[in-house]
Amino acid sequence: MASITIDDVADLAGVSIKTVSRVLNREPHVRAATREKVLAAVEQLNYRPNVSARALAGSRSYLLGLFFDNPSPGYNGQIEQGAMSACRNSGYYLIVEQMTEIGDDLQKRIAAFHATVRLDGVILPPPLCDRPELLAALDADRIPYVRIAPTISLERAPYVYMDDRKAAYEMTAYLQSLGHKDIAFIAGPSDHYAAARRREGFDQAMRDAGLAVKPGRVQQGAFSFRSGSECGEKLLDTRDRPTAIFAGNDDMALGVMAVANRLHIDVPGTVTLAGFDDSPSAQVVWPQLTTVRQPVADMAQVATELLINADRDDDMPRARLMDFEVMVRQSSGPPSR
Amino acid sequence: MASITIDDVADLAGVSIKTVSRVLNREPHVRAATREKVLAAVEQLNYRPNVSARALAGSRSYLLGLFFDNPSPGYNGQIEQGAMSACRNSGYYLIVEQMTEIGDDLQKRIAAFHATVRLDGVILPPPLCDRPELLAALDADRIPYVRIAPTISLERAPYVYMDDRKAAYEMTAYLQSLGHKDIAFIAGPSDHYAAARRREGFDQAMRDAGLAVKPGRVQQGAFSFRSGSECGEKLLDTRDRPTAIFAGNDDMALGVMAVANRLHIDVPGTVTLAGFDDSPSAQVVWPQLTTVRQPVADMAQVATELLINADRDDDMPRARLMDFEVMVRQSSGPPSR
DNA sequence: TGGCCATTTGACAGCGCTGTCTTTTCGTCC
DNA sequence: GGACGAAAAGACAGCGCTGTCAAATGGCCA
Numbered sequence: 081m082a083s084i085t086i087d088d089v090a091d092l093a094g095v096s097i098k099t100v101s102r103v104l105n106r107e108p109h110v111r112a113a114t115r116e117k118v119l120a121a122v123e124q125l126n127y128r129p130n131v132s133a134r135a136l137a138g139s140r141s142y143l144l145g146l147f148f149d150n151p152s153p154g155y156n157g158q159i160e161q162g163a164m165s166a167c168r169n170s171g172y173y174l175i176v177e178q179m180t181e182i183g184d185d186l187q188k189r190i191a192a193f194h195a196t197v198r199l200d201g202v203i204l205p206p207p208l209c210d211r212p213e214l215l216a217a218l219d220a221d222r223i224p225y226v227r228i229a230p231t232i233s234l235e236r237a238p239y240v241y242m243d244d245r246k247a248a249y250e251m252t253a254y255l256q257s258l259g260h261k262d263i264a265f266i267a268g269p270s271d272h273y274a275a276a277r278r279r280e281g282f283d284q285a286m287r288d289a290g291l292a293v294k295p296g297r298v299q300q301g302a303f304s305f306r307s308g309s310e311c312g313e314k315l316l317d318t319r320d321r322p323t324a325i326f327a328g329n330d331d332m333a334l335g336v337m338a339v340a341n342r343l344h345i346d347v348p349g350t351v352t353l354a355g356f357d358d359s360p361s362a363q364v365v366w367p368q369l370t371t372v373r374q375p376v377a378d379m380a381q382v383a384t385e386l387l388i389n390a391d392r393d394d395d396m397p398r399a400r401l402m403d404f405e406v407m408v409r410q411s412s413g414p415p416s417r
Numbered sequence: 418m419a420s421i422t423i424d425d426v427a428d429l430a431g432v433s434i435k436t437v438s439r440v441l442n443r444e445p446h447v448r449a450a451t452r453e454k455v456l457a458a459v460e461q462l463n464y465r466p467n468v469s470a471r472a473l474a475g476s477r478s479y480l481l482g483l484f485f486d487n488p489s490p491g492y493n494g495q496i497e498q499g500a501m502s503a504c505r506n507s508g509y510y511l512i513v514e515q516m517t518e519i520g521d522d523l524q525k526r527i528a529a530f531h532a533t534v535r536l537d538g539v540i541l542p543p544p545l546c547d548r549p550e551l552l553a554a555l556d557a558d559r560i561p562y563v564r565i566a567p568t569i570s571l572e573r574a575p576y577v578y579m580d581d582r583k584a585a586y587e588m589t590a591y592l593q594s595l596g597h598k599d600i601a602f603i604a605g606p607s608d609h610y611a612a613a614r615r616r617e618g619f620d621q622a623m624r625d626a627g628l629a630v631k632p633g634r635v636q637q638g639a640f641s642f643r644s645g646s647e648c649g650e651k652l653l654d655t656r657d658r659p660t661a662i663f664a665g666n667d668d669m670a671l672g673v674m675a676v677a678n679r680l681h682i683d684v685p686g687t688v689t690l691a692g693f694d695d696s697p698s699a700q701v702v703w704p705q706l707t708t709v710r711q712p713v714a715d716m717a718q719v720a721t722e723l724l725i726n727a728d729r730d731d732d733m734p735r736a737r738l739m740d741f742e743v744m745v746r747q748s749s750g751p752p753s754r
Numbered sequence: 755t756g757g758c759c760a761t762t763t764g765a766c767a768g769c770g771c772t773g774t775c776t777t778t779t780c781g782t783c784c
Numbered sequence: 785g786g787a788c789g790a791a792a793a794g795a796c797a798g799c800g801c802t803g804t805c806a807a808a809t810g811g812c813c814a
Contacts, residue, residue, distance in 0.1 A: 083532055084532065085799095085800060085801085086800065086801065087800085095763075095764085096763065096764045096765080097764090097800090097801080097802095098763075098764060098765080098766095098802080098803095099762090099763060099764075101801070101802060101803095102762095102763090105802085109761065109762055109763080110762075110763085111761090111762065111763090114762080114763085126525070126528070126529065126532075127532070128529050128532035128533045129533065129800080129801070130473075130532065130533060130535065130799090130800055130801070131469075131533055131534050132468075132469040132470075132472035132473045132478065132534075132535065132799090132800080132801090133469075133473050133769090133799075133800035133801040133802090134800080134801060134802075135469035135769090135801090136467075136469045136470050136473055136768095136769045136770065136771085136799090136800080136801070136802090137768080137769055137800075137801040137802040137803080138769085138801070138802045138803080139802085139803090141469065146513075148501075152494075152697075153490070153491050153492075153493070153494025153495050153497075153498065153697070154490050154491040154494060154697060155490075155494075156490070156494040156497070157489075157490025157491060157492075157493040157494040157497075158490050160490075160493070160494075160497070160513060161490065161515070164485075164513060164514065164515045165515065168514075168515065173512050173514075173533075173534055174512060174513050174514075175510050175511060175512055175513075176483075176497060176501060176511050176512075176513050177501065177505075177510075177511075178498070178501045178502065178505065188463070191463065192463065192465050195420055195421065195463075195464070195465035195467065196465045196466065196467060196468055196510075197468050197469075197510055198467065198469065305700065305701045309703075331701060334701045334702070335701075337703070338701075338702065338703025338704075339703070341678055341703050342703055344681070360489075360490070360491060360697070360698065361697065361698040361701045361702075363642065364642045364668060364671045364672075364675075364698045364702075365671070365675065365698075365701075365702055366646075366674070366675025366676070366678050366679055367675075422769095422770060422771085423770065423771065424770085432793075432794085433793065433794045433795080434770090434771080434772095434794090435772085435773095435793070435794060435795080435796095436792085436793060436794075438771070438772060438773095439792095439793090442772085445791095445792095446791065446792055446793080447792070447793085448791090448792065448793090451792080451793085466770080466771070467769090467770055467771070469769090469770080469771090470769075470770035470771040470772090470799090471770080471771060471772075472771090472799090473769090473770080473771070473772090473798095473799045473800065473801085474770075474771040474772040474773080474798080474799055475771070475772045475773075475799085476772085476773090
């Protein structure tokens with residue numbers, strides 16, 4: 081069970097271990113013929129360098145951290161999928177860690193973690209990426225990081241993001257294109273950055289189309305199924321209904337849909353419904369929910385690549401805008417009136 | 418930024434580094450007073466041993482692998498949550514890896530991975546835990562592993578599991594207790610171990626209650642939303658409906674619910690609906706789904722603890738049965754007829 | 755053919771810890 | 785009080801690799 085080491089490769093190739101090291105690390109100053117010999121030996125022995133030894137001896141550990149805070153396992157799973165595939169493509173490994181502890185010892189926690197596992201960088205999904213103490217702790221220990229959809233201190237580190245405002249604008253425009261004029265909006269928490277942008281997009285689209293938003297048509301939700309139900313009840317359990325409801329996220333849209341089912345209000349026959357996120361649940365309800373697809377896994381993959389290549393290219397972009405997609409499904413249709 | 422090493426601790430405590438090492442590893446042959454001195458120094462310097470150095474020098478790496486195959490990000494997320502908390506409690510770290518490649522190079526893939534990252538063990542969730550080539554590869558490299566809900570070769574390694582048969586029995590008994598006599602069942606893929614056990618539980622419960630299962634009352638599904646819809650249509654779009662439908666998993670139950678909504682069949686007024694899994698979507702539909710809760714995160718946590726303590730206690734149990742819970746929600750009620 | 759410089763290769767130390775083996779310390783008994 | 789043996793502590797090598805610096809090689813021109 082003694083495993084193959086760099087010495088074995090060096091012996092077989094008839095060179096020194098340093099030369100093997102150079103080839104493996106794509107360093108210059110190796111003759112093409114020598115490189116070939118080494119690579120052949122590596123191939124023949126199926127040699128793989130040991131990350132622990134590399135981390136100990138060198139300046140890179142080939143380990144990236146993925147920190148979680150988000151309570152949604154579905155979202156986390158997608159993030160992770162993207163990060164994993166980026167890692168696999170570049171020989172990095174992903175260490176996941178829950179960072180849910182409260183407050184003041186975060187600085188110490190990070191320091192301890194970094195002393196134990198020397199990470200080459202950290203991936204921060206929301207809402208973790210917006211906690212100033214975390215960023216400060218990482219900066220203090222000089223640990224590089226990327227952020228996914230951050231909303232504050234954008235200049236501090238590279239990040240990927242989505243244009244929530246534009247996405248909400250386009251969804252609203254799509255509803256208008258179906259013929260809807262009386263559209264209601266269920267907003268998310270006002271201190272939530274993306275929620276505010278989505279609201280702006282809706283408002284702007286209505287203004288640009290010259291459509292008035294009737295009083296009471298904008299409800300304040302909390303991004304939860306329950307809050308969606310409550311807002312949905314106010315909007316639907318009355319004679320004066322909007323013809324379309326655009327909820328700031330899918331959970332709230334599903335809350336509205338539940339209310340509609342309960343009140344026997346046909347979707348999309350009587351009222352059109354749209355959400356935002358394309359959560360897994362969006363396709364396991366009937367009618368399937370028209371929504372905005374966020375490319376969560378792609379965002380994580382791009383973010384991870386950004387992190388890995390951060391030192392390589394100096395002219396690496398610091399921010400990367402990701403595409404969204406309006407997913408038209410069965411919950412939307414032309415107005416009946 | 419030069420970090421604190423074991424030498425610093427040894428100097429401060431006035432002992433040799435070996436003694437510090439002994440204290441940190443809970444080895445015997447250290448006087449209580451010496452231990453205290455060392456621990457005080459560790460505390461004062463906030464020292465943390467470096468895993469790479471430990472892995473390189475010793476026989477343990479403090480790294481566990483969590484391999485994924487499962488396409489469901491929600492399930493993965495829960496598994497991960499459980500595994501992470503077990504790791505955090507015992508100073509281990511979790512490396513996640515996608516193992517979705519097909520077939521024959523799996524052996525080589527594992528070997529390469531193990532050469533690179535010397536893992537102390539691997540956690541295998543379903544359906545990965547049932548791939549014989551994977552188990553063979555791990556055995557060949559002498560990598561310890563635990564399995565979550567495995568269905569074959571149970572003697573090969575420790576595992577945690579749930580009694581699907583009993584859970585389905587209890588759910589069926591619950592439906593019977595509401596007064597239902599004409600209960601339909603939507604089965605999962607017959608080659609799926611848990612699906613078969615659930616079917617058995619249903620059958621047994623009906624037999625024990627002396628209730629006949631009418632012809633056509635057991636439909637063959639595929640664990641997907643779509644297959645649930647198809648089966649639901651056959652069961653509901655007819656005069657001769659069952660009063661209750663028990664689907665082998667939540668996705669199929671939600672498919673049935675979608676059909677019921679479309680056909681304006683009241684749930685639970687006209688037909689009672691039950692699922693299995695307690696997937697996240699089960700609570701974002703209306704009515705919320707009565708289902709069996711699988712303690713996925715707990716299972717992963719217990720599995721991880723089993724792996725970590727595998728060498729410690731010789732009398733460690735090889736298998737661990739986990740509890741389930743029948744979650745009674747709004748989709749079930751007494752029959753109307 | 756020899757000498758000079760740029761390029762390629764190698765020797766060696768050491769990263770921070772653990773495993774093995776040796777030395778020291780301490781308690782105990784005659 | 786000295787000898788003995790067990791318990792405690794330390795010395796030292798080395799895990800598998802990279803970084804630094806020194807040595808060897810080769811190309812080119814005189």
